[in-house]
Amino acid sequence: MPPLLEVTALRSGYGPIDVLHDIGLSVDAGEIVTMIGANGAGKTTTLLTVSGAVRVRGGRVAFDGHDLTRTPAHKVVSLGMAQSPEGRKIFPRLTVLENLQMGAFTRTDKPAIADDLEKMFGLFPILKERKGQAGGLLSGGQQQMLAIARALMSRPKLLLLDEPSLGLAPQIVTQIFDIIRDLNAKQGMSVLLVEQNARLALKVAHRGYVLETGRVTLADKASVLLNDPRIRAAYLGE
């Protein structure tokens, strides 16, 4: 069976500068895959290019039997790929409920959407308590939960998750990563995770890729990377 997401020799960037030179990676159905690397290695750009928000300049993106290389971001969602972008990016003036409804923007099956709303409220009870409040009034951790829930509202097969631990207290980070692990284990959702906290990411993921200046320099099982002395020295602070 072909992988759910397959990225080959991907090249992209902004303006005159190429950020990604040669990225190759794949995510199988039911897998959590993480990309680790220093600031500026191209982790976020990879996610944005895969989801179509940044244009592909070379190489190929294939997802679930579709060629996404030239597909704009707004069409990718209905194919089953959702993104929770870096910095959360919730809509501060829309209420929590409206934020979640925006996540289901491409869907038209109203009863199922209502169902999924309840599921999200089950997964993140705090969102139910706050559903009438403007998203901008939530705390950082709650906003991150909202961003993930919003992405899940499109019923994705693959969730692109960018820096879910950014600026959050350790306990909240635990909660969030427990939920990610649960979603994967219980619902078989695939996740492509970008995370600065490499140790945390490798603990949760099945496989990992190491990015350096726009290239994949190492790819292996997460447990192997976690014990690799080079990784320990470079990314795990040992």
Place this chain on the structure above:
Amino acid sequence: MPPPARKPFGLSWEGGIFLALLLYPLFPMFERGLFAATGRSLGEQLPLVFIFALLAYGLNVVVGYTGLLHLGIAAFFAVGAYTAGIFSTAAYAFQWPFWVVLPLGALAAAGVGLLLGAPTLRLRGDYLALVTLGFGEVTKFTLKNVVGITAGSQGLSPINPPTDHPAWSDDFRPFYYLTLGVLILAALLLRNLERSRLGRAWIALREDELAANCMGLNPAKLKLAAFALGSGLAGLAGVLYATRLTSTADPNAYDFNRSIFLVCCLIVGGLGSRLGALLGVMLLVGFDNILTPIIDGAIQQQFPDAGGKIFLTFTGWRLAVFGLALILMMRFRPEGLFPSSRVKHELHPDEAVSEPVEPITMGKTTGEVAAIDGGKA
């Protein structure tokens, strides 16, 4: 859903204002007594307010809902007015009736909006503002210079009234109710839009384009829709304006000042708020057309020998007062006088419901994942 507006007597402020306006002509004593000193009739001034409120609604769709700075709304106002001029005056063979010309003006303006928007809406922020500003000026000069089509600075006239009934020209009420009716219909349309999927999508786009894009929203299409609707409403206002003047007027009536004036109305009233657009226009147009002449009259009575000294007229100070008011607004009430609940939330979060503090226990964490957290910058 956003928190509901306060409703005295089961009626929103907006509904109350519209009701008062609907009832106003039934009380002729106001009409005769209130502004007798100035020799002006409020009933004849108010339709002008309604027309500009309609124009402000159109601008509000683009600037308020979708967050695109548009500095050339007057151009679309002009497209509406000149559509009326071309299809209704004796200068052309069409001479179509008013009820055909009214929607046609809206459609023409919306079409021009699409033509301008399609190539330029990819621009962000300041660049789009410059393009719209430039388009406004180009439109004005084009109208001035293609004399063969637009009759230059003379303007096309006379524009046919909707009906030949003598009451149309003798009484202020038919036109009053016509413009008020169109305005209320537009308000109802916008109210439903704000609550619709499209309305929410516009707001999401204004809040964060990248995130909106990631949710499957097509920014180009949404912006174009906002531009077309905003331009269409402006065109509608243009037809009514020309009908009132029975002429398209001098192209200078559609210059940059008018566009900026409307942006000011929205800012004073509250960006993104229908009530704000309506009251912003009432305040500023009222200030300009109703209050200024009254004060001028009063000053003239006090100093009959002023001899035309400009500093002894209120008109001379008008723009200074206007500017001061804007500065004070920005300092003390940046969300506008009558903001939409969403904006108020954001600019004064401390006035909103205070949130309980999240319990965070540092040091002792649970679960294997947290135990290894720590390398986070």
